[in-house]
Structure formats: structure tokens, C-alpha cells
Amino acid sequence: MKILIVDDERNIRLTLKDILGDEGFECKTVPSGEKALAYLAEERVDMMILDVRLPGMDGLEVLEKTLQLEPDLDVLMISGHGTIETAVEAVKRGAYDFLEKPLSMAKVLTAVRNIREKRTLQWKVREEQDREELQYRLVGHSDVMETLRATIRQVAPTDSKVLITGESGTGKELVAQALVSQSQRKGQPFIKFNSAAIPAELVESELFGHEKGAFTGATTRKIGKLERANHGTLFLDEIGDMGLSAQAKILRVIQEGTFERVGGNKTLTIQTRVIAATHKDLEAMVREGTFREDLYYRLNVIPIHIPPLRDHLEDIPDLVDHFQLLFSHQYNFPPKSFSPGALRLLQSYTYPGNVRELKNLLERCSILLPAREITREMLRPFLPAADEVVSSLRSQLTFREAKREFERQFLRTQLQRYDWNISLAARQLGMHQPNLSRKIKELGIEPE
Ligand SMILES: Nc1ncnc2c1ncn2[C@@H]1O[C@H](COP(=O)(O)OP(=O)(O)OP(=O)(O)O)[C@@H](O)[C@H]1O
Ligand SMILES: [Mg+2]
Known part of the structure; x- marks a missing residue:
């Protein structure tokens, strides 16, 4: 970490630099506010130790200009005799703290270590937030993505139920996440439940919880996902994989907001927003009788389809x-x-x-x-190779690239067929051997 030391007394500059240098800090010293600001315009530092009384621009003004430049910088003021009020004012205007002259080096060290600790923690938190933000970012500016984004913006703040459909891997969970983070329920519990990931016999106890003794192995009461989602959002992922009995119970939750834990007879009431997702064709399942029609209509208030x-x-x-x-x-x-x-x-x-x-x-x-x-x-x-020829037909390659792509795949397949016997392959393909050899080289074809 780097510290900028601003003081007009040479002794103080040297002592501070010495002691903080020993602590492992990189120190830069300057004798005036003007020089400090000039330095900050070019270089980045982590903290600043700033004398209140300076020749020329005074400490308070330097502080203000510095914070305009770098609002996050921690500034430790040093106040001499008769400048304590100014130092207090500096803290009000955003300085981290102040120390009185004559300086106690122990106090300087404590303050600087505290700042270091605080900054390290801030970095960690910020990095964590950045990573999370990155993980949940919906990327893309195609019409498909812009339409999706617009729909999310419209639907998120309403409390209505949403059914997200789309093939596997299209981003259904990401869209659910986006709906929550743009809703009033942001910050409230966001509970995910994936019916496909849990053995059928455990689905109901996971979702609704169970009472002690509800079944063998139920040695304690268990609070289910639904209860934990109270006042928040429940994401029912892979709802198409949910069994009919659990479907009936979920329907009741949606209609009346009530349910019982497995093995319990006390009726519980909850208030939660339901977002469901599936890659299956629920309408077809309704026709086959494997998905409840009434539940389908209850869930499908706002359908969001994510294209492949x-x-x-x-x-x-x-x-x-x-x-x-x-x-x-x-x-x-x-x-x-x-x-x-x-x-x-x-x-x-x-x-x-x-x-x-x-x-x-x-x-x-x-x-x-x-x-x-x-x-x-x-x-x-x-x-994957098998898909190449077909996909190059519908791809965004230029004509030249597509042609080369075809030639490469065609020749490689043919050469494999003739065990890389080039003269034989040339004969069979009706080519002159030197032409074939040139093509092979040009297209970078090699035995696998
Ligand atoms: N538009 C996008 N921008 C950035 N990342 C995306 C986008 N779409 C999907 N992803 C990423 O792709 C991966 C799959 O997304 P997700 O898990 O949301 O898909 P899914 O539709 O729920 O899939 P499945 O049906 O297999 O559960 C995730 O890592 C997700 O972050
Ligand atoms: Mg998913």
C-alpha cells in the first residue's frame, strides 16, 4: 500500500517515512498541498497523511480537492497546536481521522494499520460483489436479448407469477435472478428449488418441510424451502419434473397461500412470489395428463420464453x-x-x-x-466435428471461408478413407496429385 505524506516540516516527513517504510508501506513525501495534488493527478495512492497547516494551500482545501479527485482515499490529518478545530472540521468533511502534534508514532502506526485493514476488507467485499455481478450479468445486444431484457424490466417490479421456458442452458436461472434483483423483493430470501435434482420421495419434505416422526429417519422437525421463502421469492426450477402430488400441494399454495408440513396437521400460511421454469413442453404434458392443467394456467400468468x-x-x-x-x-x-x-x-x-x-x-x-x-x-x-458441414451451411462464414471449410472437411474424410495414401486419393478424387498435396498443405490438413 502506498502512502502520500504531506507536511512542510522536513523532520516529520522523514520520521514518518522511516517508520511507515519499516512497516512495509511505500511512502512518498511532499512539502506542500500543491505538490500533493500534482502528484495525485499522476499517481494512485491508498492513503494520505496531511498536515492541517501548510504554506500556500491549507490542509482543508487540499483535503477537499483530494476527495474530489479520489473520493475513496483515506486521509489522516495531522493537527498542530491551535488547529484542532480545523482538524475536526476536516473529519466532518470526509477525512478518516486526525492525530495531534507532537505525533505519537504508536498512534500513527495504529491509525495506519486500521486504515490498511479497513481497505483490505473493502477490497474483498468489492471483489466479491464484482464477481457476483459478473456471474449474474445477462450478456448480449441482439434483438433477442434486448427483447428479453425489456420484458424482464416490465415484469420484475410486478408481483405476478412468471413461467420461464427455454431449452437447457439458455439462461432460465439467470432470468429468474434478474427478475428478483429488479423487484421489490430484492434483498428478501430468494429460494431455489429444483425438482429434477431431488429424488421424488424427498421432494415434498424438502419443499414443505416435515414434522418430527413424519417418516422413518425424520428425527427432528425440518423447515422446508417454502417456509424459508416467506416474503421473498420461490424459484421452482424444472417444474415439469415435479410429481402430481407435489403439484397439487403447490397449486394450493398458489391459490390460498397455505400448506402443511409433511406429517403435520397445522396449516401454515405464507406469502411468496413464485417464479417457475422448465425446459419441457408443459402444454404437451397437460394433454398427456402428467402436468395439472389448473397449475399450468396459474403459473403461466406471464410467460417468458428464452430462445436458443x-x-x-x-x-x-x-x-x-x-x-x-x-x-x-x-x-x-x-x-x-x-x-x-x-x-x-x-x-x-x-x-x-x-x-x-x-x-x-x-x-x-x-x-x-x-x-x-x-x-x-x-x-x-x-x-464437435460432425456438426461442422451442416452448420457451416447456416453459419455466418464468408463464402470463401465456407468453401475452405467444406474443402478441408471433405478432403480430410477422403484421406482418412484411403489411409492417407495421397496418390490413391488423388486418383479417386479425379485430382492431380501435386494439386492435392498443395491443398493439403494450404488447408493445414493433418492425420488426426
Ligand atoms: N445471456 C447470458 N449472458 C451471460 N451468461 C449466460 C447467458 N445465458 C446463459 N448464461 C450462462 O449460461 C449458463 C447456463 O444458464 P442457466 O443455468 O441459467 O440455464 P438454464 O436455462 O437454467 O439451464 P438448464 O435448463 O440446464 O437448467 C450459466 O452459467 C449462465 O450464467
Ligand atoms: Mg436451470
Whole structure:
């Protein structure tokens, strides 16, 4: 951490620098407020020790100018005889604290250590918040994403029920998160319950809780997710995987706000906003009789459908940047960049697993590829091959790239077929052997 020491007395500057230097602080000393401000305009420091009485611009003015420049800076004032009132005023205007002259070095050290501790803690909290914000950021500026964002903005502040649908990995949980963070229930409990992740026989006790002795193994009372979501939001993920009996109980919660714990006969009342999500076709399930029709209509007050990634491939460059940032935080390495060719290759694939698949693919690349800039060639092995020809037909490649892509895949397949016997392959393909050899080299085709 770096400290700027501002005092017109040379002795004080030197003593402070000495002692704080021994504590491991990097110190810069200046004799006037003007010099301090000039320094701050160029350099960043973590704290400042500032004399109240200075020749030229006085300490109070320096403080104000400094805080305009760096509102977060911790400033420790030093007040001499007769300037204590000014020092108190400085604290009112945002200084961290003040110390009186003659300086007790023990007090200086305590104050500086406190500031250091406070700042370290602040950084940690801020980093945590940044990471969280990053994790839940909805990325993309395609029409698809802008429409989604607009819907979220409209629906979030209302208390109405929302049914989020979309293929696996499209961001249903992320949308639920966004709905909560833009609602009045932000800061209240946000409880997630995933029916698909819990064995069917445990769903009801997880959700509604149970009384002691409700079944073998129920040795204590258990408070369920529903109760914990009181006054907050309950996210029923994978609602299509919920059994009919639990569906009936959830319907009652939605209609009357009441339920009982498993094995209990006391009726409990709760007030919660329900957001549900599924990748299944609930309407079809209603027709088949595996999902309650009345529950479906109760939940589907506001439907939000998230289109698959293949419908907004133009968001891929933004998503790539976003995930690089995320991984660099997570794994502590500098974000990689992707060449334009690599980005186009990423946009040529159809992603049955949607954004999650893209994220996993990028995570693998980040970890396994040492290069700072990822090229198309480096990326190729990370993309499933079978899909390539088909996907290059509907991709955003230029004509030239698509042609090369086809040639590469075609020739590789043919060469494999003839065991990389180039003269045989050339004959079979009706090509001159030197032409085929040139193509192989030009397209960078190699045996797998
Ligand atoms: N638009 C987006 N911007 C940034 N990240 C996204 C976006 N969409 C999805 N993701 C990320 O992709 C991953 C999958 O998202 P999420 O878990 O919300 O999908 P899901 O629809 O709930 O999938 P599943 O049906 O498999 O549960 C998460 O890591 C999420 O952060
Ligand atoms: Mg999900």
C-alpha cells in the first residue's frame, strides 16, 4: 500500500517515512498541498497523511480537492497546536481521522494499520460483489436479448407469477435472478428449488418441510424451502419434473397461500412470489395428463420464453468477452482474445446445449490453450466435428471461408478413407496429385 505524506516540516516527513517504510508501506513525501495534488493527478495512492497547516494551500482545501479527485482515499490529518478545530472540521468533511502534534508514532502506526485493514476488507467485499455481478450479468445486444431484457424490466417490479421456458442452458436461472434483483423483493430470501435434482420421495419434505416422526429417519422437525421463502421469492426450477402430488400441494399454495408440513396437521400460511421454469413442453404434458392443467394456467400468468443460442449467434463475441472476464477472475489469469476467424468459427456451430455449452467450451479452451490469442486453427479441435458441414451451411462464414471449410472437411474424410495414401486419393478424387498435396498443405490438413 502506498502512502502520500504531506507536511512542510522536513523532520516529520522523514520520521514518518522511516517508520511507515519499516512497516512495509511505500511512502512518498511532499512539502506542500500543491505538490500533493500534482502528484495525485499522476499517481494512485491508498492513503494520505496531511498536515492541517501548510504554506500556500491549507490542509482543508487540499483535503477537499483530494476527495474530489479520489473520493475513496483515506486521509489522516495531522493537527498542530491551535488547529484542532480545523482538524475536526476536516473529519466532518470526509477525512478518516486526525492525530495531534507532537505525533505519537504508536498512534500513527495504529491509525495506519486500521486504515490498511479497513481497505483490505473493502477490497474483498468489492471483489466479491464484482464477481457476483459478473456471474449474474445477462450478456448480449441482439434483438433477442434486448427483447428479453425489456420484458424482464416490465415484469420484475410486478408481483405476478412468471413461467420461464427455454431449452437447457439458455439462461432460465439467470432470468429468474434478474427478475428478483429488479423487484421489490430484492434483498428478501430468494429460494431455489429444483425438482429434477431431488429424488421424488424427498421432494415434498424438502419443499414443505416435515414434522418430527413424519417418516422413518425424520428425527427432528425440518423447515422446508417454502417456509424459508416467506416474503421473498420461490424459484421452482424444472417444474415439469415435479410429481402430481407435489403439484397439487403447490397449486394450493398458489391459490390460498397455505400448506402443511409433511406429517403435520397445522396449516401454515405464507406469502411468496413464485417464479417457475422448465425446459419441457408443459402444454404437451397437460394433454398427456402428467402436468395439472389448473397449475399450468396459474403459473403461466406471464410467460417468458428464452430462445436458443442458435437464434442469436450474433451475441457470441459479447459472450466470449464476458466469459473470458469471468474465467480470468475465477482462475486468475489474463483474459484471452479470439481472432476474428475464431469468432466466426464459434458462430458456425448450433449449440444444442446453448449458452452453457458455449461457456463450457470456452472454459476448456481457456484452461488448455496456452496462447493469449486464440486462432481458428487452435479452436477447431474443441468444436464437435460432425456438426461442422451442416452448420457451416447456416453459419455466418464468408463464402470463401465456407468453401475452405467444406474443402478441408471433405478432403480430410477422403484421406482418412484411403489411409492417407495421397496418390490413391488423388486418383479417386479425379485430382492431380501435386494439386492435392498443395491443398493439403494450404488447408493445414493433418492425420488426426
Ligand atoms: N445471456 C447470458 N449472458 C451471460 N451468461 C449466460 C447467458 N445465458 C446463459 N448464461 C450462462 O449460461 C449458463 C447456463 O444458464 P442457466 O443455468 O441459467 O440455464 P438454464 O436455462 O437454467 O439451464 P438448464 O435448463 O440446464 O437448467 C450459466 O452459467 C449462465 O450464467
Ligand atoms: Mg436451470
